[in-house]
Amino acid sequence: xxxxxxxxxxxxxxxxxxxxxxxxxxxxxxxxxxxxxxxxxxxxxxxxxxxxxxxxxxxxxxxxxxxxxxxxxxxxxxxxxxxxxxxxxxxxxxxxxxxxxxxxxxxxxxxxxxxxxxxxxxxxxxxxxxxxxxx
Numbered sequence: 001x002x003x004x005x006x007x008x009x010x011x012x013x014x015x016x017x018x019x020x021x022x023x024x025x026x027x028x029x030x031x032x033x034x035x036x037x038x039x040x041x042x043x044x045x046x047x048x049x050x051x052x053x054x055x056x057x058x059x060x061x062x063x064x065x066x067x068x069x070x071x072x073x074x075x076x077x078x079x080x081x082x083x084x085x086x087x088x089x090x091x092x093x094x095x096x097x098x099x100x101x102x103x104x105x106x107x108x109x110x111x112x113x114x115x116x117x118x119x120x121x122x123x124x125x126x127x128x129x130x131x132x133x134x135x
Contacts, residue, residue: 006081007040024072033096036080044132055126063111
């Protein structure tokens with residue numbers, strides 16, 4: 001599957017996202033990226049709980065690599081993006097970014113796997129998801 005255009009979701013930095021210095025705690029970028037991926041799926045018409053109930057499929061993060069360039073701070077509004085760069089039968093790779101306006105703050109390379117909820121064994125992505133990605 002070819003690379004997709006980035007989906008973007010705004011995230012405001014709250015007090016709970018920061019360290020004592022008012023700077024976003026490094027691990028919270030993973031939370032911001034997760035929110036953007038969830039909203040991306042919703043924008044595609046894919047509800048994760050409904051997909052699990054209908055197909056038994058759930059998604060798991062199998063790999064992350066983040067690069068931090070500039071700090072985000074309390075009350076910043078970040079534009080968090082997700083773009084698919086590679087899709088296999090049971091996994092996909094996304095590039096995600098957190099920006100404050102034009103300034104790139106953090107970039108992530110994230111691999112998501114599809115597993116059966118009952119056994120946690122890898123399985124193919126469900127057809128509804130693949131159809132939504134092709135649309």
